[in-house]
Amino acid sequence: MDASKFLRFALKHLMIKPVSFTASTVASWLTNIKSDRIIYNQYSKFIRECYRNSNRVAWVPFVYPVEILYSMNLLPFTTEVFGINCARVPGLIPDAFEKAFQVGLSADSCSFHHASVGIFAQNILPKAKIILGGTPTGCEDQYHSLRILSKMFKTKYYAIDIPRHYSGEKEKFEYFKDELYGLIEFCEKETGFKFEKEELRRINSRYREVYQKYEQIMQLKADVPTKLYEGHFTAISSVLVDFVGSLERVEKYFDKAIKDFNYLNFPEMGDSSKRIAWIGHPIIPLRKLQYFLAENNAFIGYQEFMESTVPPPSKRNDPIEEVAEKYLSAYSNVPIEKRLDIIKKRLKKHRYDGIVYMTSWGCHQLNSAASYIVENLKEDYPVVLIDSDSCNIKNVGEEQVKMRLEALLELIEQRE
Ligand code: SF4
Incomplete structure (x- = not known):
């Protein structure tokens, strides 16, 4: 066989x-x-x-x-x-x-x-x-x-x-x-x-409720140096994008994830820890990389990929119109200036010390926007660009990614 x-x-x-x-x-x-x-x-x-x-x-x-x-x-x-x-x-x-x-x-x-x-x-x-x-x-x-x-x-x-x-x-x-x-x-x-x-009207309204819990997770992620691994956050976005069968299941998962923050953290990492915002493609779930950051008193507090979970639009009488507006406003569809505004709005909410922009093999869509986004953020933050692959582990040079992260941490220290 x-x-x-x-x-x-x-x-x-x-x-x-x-x-x-x-x-x-x-x-x-x-x-x-x-x-x-x-x-x-x-x-x-x-x-x-x-x-x-x-x-x-x-x-x-x-x-x-x-x-x-x-x-x-x-x-x-x-x-x-x-x-x-x-x-x-x-x-x-x-x-x-x-x-x-x-x-x-x-x-x-x-x-x-x-x-x-x-x-x-x-x-x-x-x-x-x-x-x-x-x-x-x-x-x-x-x-x-x-x-x-x-x-x-x-x-x-x-x-x-x-x-x-x-x-x-x-x-x-x-x-x-x-x-x-x-x-x-x-x-x-x-x-x-x-x-x-x-039924569509009901789903739209449930989505609004569940989305509030999602925002709570985004907030916790920014505040708490957590041992919940990065792939876990990719999953958190994915389930609200595809619903795993029902929004009730998604909500149950989010409730548990929120509780997990209480005990799965690095208590030794205090306010001095370096917070990284990860723009572009999600990191391949390399647990080692997260621990590598933790050893260097750093953690990823924001992952742009999580914006794939599209925010609910304002209420309308016609539920189809709500769905139309919601998907037209997805961060990957709006003009690049608007995508930059979404990123900046998140960055403003919390303190971030440095930024990674990660490209992924063959993605013309997000890769080609990298230089524009990097140019626009580098005045305010130390930024590194990492060329990698979000899917195929064979194309991810773990040592090379670590070197880029070390370079970012050095840049952050030089600014301090
Ligand atoms: S090219 Fe692939 S990775 Fe890039 S936006 Fe399209 S589906 Fe996503």
């Missing part, structure tokens, strides 16, 4: 209740972080739900208007989130990245999509009834990679176009609203499930 066949077999059996119960109990022994246990559990529940109800599963890219799909009782399965998480586990699927080339993904695409196409192409995750693409983070990789998967699996495909550089223009707003209605029409036709306006 080859590796991918074995993994498919294992994942499916993991989803049988007694086996999944035992697996989550074993997983709980592997971590002392209570919110981690909750999220393992919730993800395994969600995957099980998707295996069992493939007539409701829609593969989607990251930062997609999933509220609409949930209001139709569909199950949005985010390809980047699941692809990256499988591809990052060393040795789990050794050829995950190479597989994406074999099925036609361009070498120039970003490594997030090499990971997601490489994993999904191996047919190990729950099958989809429909595949939905688009340009939700302002790049076309999310259009092409999902299209490639739909061709491979001969599954109906629909894409929405999200206008970029939105600054409240009526035409862009109306255009995107029409795109959302097109999405609803396609989903209703291909799945037989009906769009429920009142």
